[in-house]
Amino acid sequence: MRTIRKNFRLFWQGTLLSYRALFAWLRPVTYMASKIFMPLAQMFFFVFLGTYASGKDTSDFYVIGNAIQITSISGIFGVTMSVGGDRDAGTLPYLFGTPANRFMIFFGRAFMHVIDGAIGVVIALTWGVLLMGLDLSHTDLPALGLTILITTFSTCGLGLLMGCLSLLTANVMFVNNFVYFSLLIFSGANVQISTLPVWMQIVSSILPLTRGIAASRALAAGASLTDISVLLISEIGIGLTYGFLGYFLFSWFEIQAKRKGTLETV
Amino acid sequence: MNAIEINHLRRIFRAQIGVFNRSIKEVFAVDDISFEVQQGELFGLLGPNGAGKTTTVKMLTTLLIPSLGSARVGGFDVVKQANEVRKRIGFIFGGERGLYWRLSGDDNLRYFASLYGVDPEVSKKRIPYLMEMVGLKGRGNERVGGYSRGMKQRLHVARTLLHDPDILFLDEPTIGLDPVGAREFRNVILDLQSQKKTILLTTHYMFEADALSDRIAIINKGSVIALDTPSGLKKHVSDLSVVEVETFGASEIVIEKLRALPFVDALSVEDRDQKQMILIQTERGAEAVPDVISALEGQRVGRVIVREPTLEDAYVRLVGGGA
Numbered sequence: 219m220r221t222i223r224k225n226f227r228l229f230w231q232g233t234l235l236s237y238r239a240l241f242a243w244l245r246p247v248t249y250m251a252s253k254i255f256m257p258l259a260q261m262f263f264f265v266f267l268g269t270y271a272s273g274k275d276t277s278d279f280y281v282i283g284n285a286i287q288i289t290s291i292s293g294i295f296g297v298t299m300s301v302g303g304d305r306d307a308g309t310l311p312y313l314f315g316t317p318a319n320r321f322m323i324f325f326g327r328a329f330m331h332v333i334d335g336a337i338g339v340v341i342a343l344t345w346g347v348l349l350m351g352l353d354l355s356h357t358d359l360p361a362l363g364l365t366i367l368i369t370t371f372s373t374c375g376l377g378l379l380m381g382c383l384s385l386l387t388a389n390v391m392f393v394n395n396f397v398y399f400s401l402l403i404f405s406g407a408n409v410q411i412s413t414l415p416v417w418m419q420i421v422s423s424i425l426p427l428t429r430g431i432a433a434s435r436a437l438a439a440g441a442s443l444t445d446i447s448v449l450l451i452s453e454i455g456i457g458l459t460y461g462f463l464g465y466f467l468f469s470w471f472e473i474q475a476k477r478k479g480t481l482e483t484v
Numbered sequence: 485m486n487a488i489e490i491n492h493l494r495r496i497f498r499a500q501i502g503v504f505n506r507s508i509k510e511v512f513a514v515d516d517i518s519f520e521v522q523q524g525e526l527f528g529l530l531g532p533n534g535a536g537k538t539t540t541v542k543m544l545t546t547l548l549i550p551s552l553g554s555a556r557v558g559g560f561d562v563v564k565q566a567n568e569v570r571k572r573i574g575f576i577f578g579g580e581r582g583l584y585w586r587l588s589g590d591d592n593l594r595y596f597a598s599l600y601g602v603d604p605e606v607s608k609k610r611i612p613y614l615m616e617m618v619g620l621k622g623r624g625n626e627r628v629g630g631y632s633r634g635m636k637q638r639l640h641v642a643r644t645l646l647h648d649p650d651i652l653f654l655d656e657p658t659i660g661l662d663p664v665g666a667r668e669f670r671n672v673i674l675d676l677q678s679q680k681k682t683i684l685l686t687t688h689y690m691f692e693a694d695a696l697s698d699r700i701a702i703i704n705k706g707s708v709i710a711l712d713t714p715s716g717l718k719k720h721v722s723d724l725s726v727v728e729v730e731t732f733g734a735s736e737i738v739i740e741k742l743r744a745l746p747f748v749d750a751l752s753v754e755d756r757d758q759k760q761m762i763l764i765q766t767e768r769g770a771e772a773v774p775d776v777i778s779a780l781e782g783q784r785v786g787r788v789i790v791r792e793p794t795l796e797d798a799y800v801r802l803v804g805g806g807a
């Protein structure tokens with residue numbers, strides 16, 4: 219019981235403090251910009267482009283797709299910074315020198331970004347309703363809220379894996395950008411997945427977001443929670459898979475660093 | 485029970501050198517070290533850069549797996565029982581990194597307290613106590629990024645005492661500090677010593693080791709070459725005197741000529757701006773001075789002093805002089 223309490227505390231404290239400690243967009247102005255205006259810009263761009271190509275009535279498709287995809291700002295960039303930030307701060311030896319439960323440290327790094335990412339999606343959807351004619355009046359909003367949380371969670375799972383890569387190499391920003399922009403397409407945010415070549419459809423199916431976006435579109439069109447439950451359960455499964463892959467990589471990294479002496483100290 | 489027991493510890497690093505003609509270079513960073521540190525002892529590990537001090541400390545703090553040999557800290561094996569060791573030790577690697585600069589001093593301590601599983605009720609009292617102890621009282625709300633180097637290094641001390649460890653590893657803790665900061669830091673170490681903590685201190689500052697340590701191991705090229713109390717080490721050179729000669733722009737050739745003189749036991753050179761200080765250890769004391777001066781024929785020579793040897797001279801003799 220004591221251990222459980224201790225680990226819960228570690229998770230919670232680690233969550234809040236590491237979020238503030240390691241997340242680079244801490245200045246309120248940059249944070250607000252990334253939360254409020256960046257989604258707006260992305261949505262305007264793709265909605266304009268998309269409706270130009272495929273007609274006015276397809277606007278909702280792009281609005282929802284991009285609003286949900288926005289979560290990967292937190293899920294990919296944010297989580298990567300939170301996991302990889304210890305490398306830059308030089309705190310890895312001090313972190314790995316503690317007896318703390320590594321599982322709690324690792325997943326604690328992502329938790330705030332799930333909330334943060336979900337807030338980002340809500341803001342983006344609000345822009346959609348206010349400025350881009352998105353109609354959510356027939357939507358089961360609690361179900362949509364759940365879908366947003368689950369999608370954000372699974373995207374953070376991928377972020378955790380990416381964050382581990384950033385412990386291994388310094389140039390992960392490039393990879394992050396690549397993943398972020400790939401998700402714009404592969405997740406189906408801006409294209410009908412069924413129109414993609416088969417290999418791309420396969421990639422789509424093993425990425426987070428894809429099912430979350432599909433579920434959100436279905437909800438906006440009036441579907442019920444039961445209609446999308448398979449999508450949501452699969453989305454959770456994908457998030458867990460990436461998260462655990464990340465955790466195994468994290469554990470492997472610690473062991474490897476101690477074997478090879480690559481855990482920098484100064 | 486000894487606080488630290490080191491048994492034929494070795495660490496070999498394999499570094500790949502050359503891009504095309506790939507060959508593996510083996511560095512014997514720690515090469516068969518054995519010693520014990522008693523409970524409550526302040527043990528100094530003294531040696532030049534690259535001697536293997538940090539590598540030794542990393543192995544003892546569970547951050548690096550030894551290649552061969554074993555070590556027990558607080559009675560636990562550093563590899564097989566790493567987590568038990570971690571609960572009982574604190575450690576600092578010199579320098580100001582390793583803290584979360586965006587967080588306040590207090591928040592850094594809160595985070596590490598949770599990593600060490602310190603009860604919040606306990607850490608609520610302990611954090612202000614430690615901040616006061618390391619001289620950071622009233623600064624806990626400020627972001628660490630704004631701290632001076634000395635403040636950051638003292639915050640590291642507070643960080644490593646959160647879980648009240650019995651055994652502390654301080655790897656060059658005063659490195660990069662100005663003289664005042666270093667003195668304040670040494671006072672903190674003395675404070676810890678009076679609390680009966682076992683401390684392994686590495687340093688390459690002679691006087692620091694001399695002033696603080698109960699015993700000192702001198703380590704060079706991965707091996708312990710002497711282990712004794714500070715006064716015991718000085719006995720190694722008690723038969724010697726040191727002739728200090730100030731010169732201006734003496735060349736390598738001249739210095740080699742001095743080194744070759746039959747009565748010169750060890751010789752080292754310290755460069756100071758325009759001038760050099762040549763330190764010669766010799767059994768002949770003041771009688772050596774005329775021969776030294778004549779060997780420096782044609783050079784500009786400043787002050788010449790003959791004095792008793794210090795720990796530094798013992799060290800120079802053991803490590804083998806060199807410029």
Ligand SMILES: Nc1ncnc2c1ncn2[C@@H]1O[C@H](COP(=O)(O)OP(=O)(O)O)[C@@H](O)[C@H]1O
Pocket residue numbers: 478479480497498499511512513514531532533534535536537538539540
């Ligand atoms: N991670 C590493 N990889 C390769 N060589 C290393 C590594 N760490 C230390 N060394 C080498 O091991 C030797 C001892 O280093 P170190 O223990 O840091 O010395 P000290 O702390 O006494 O200055 C040096 O030659 C150093 O270059």
Ligand SMILES: [Mg+2]
Pocket residue numbers: 537538539655656
């Ligand atoms: Mg060192």
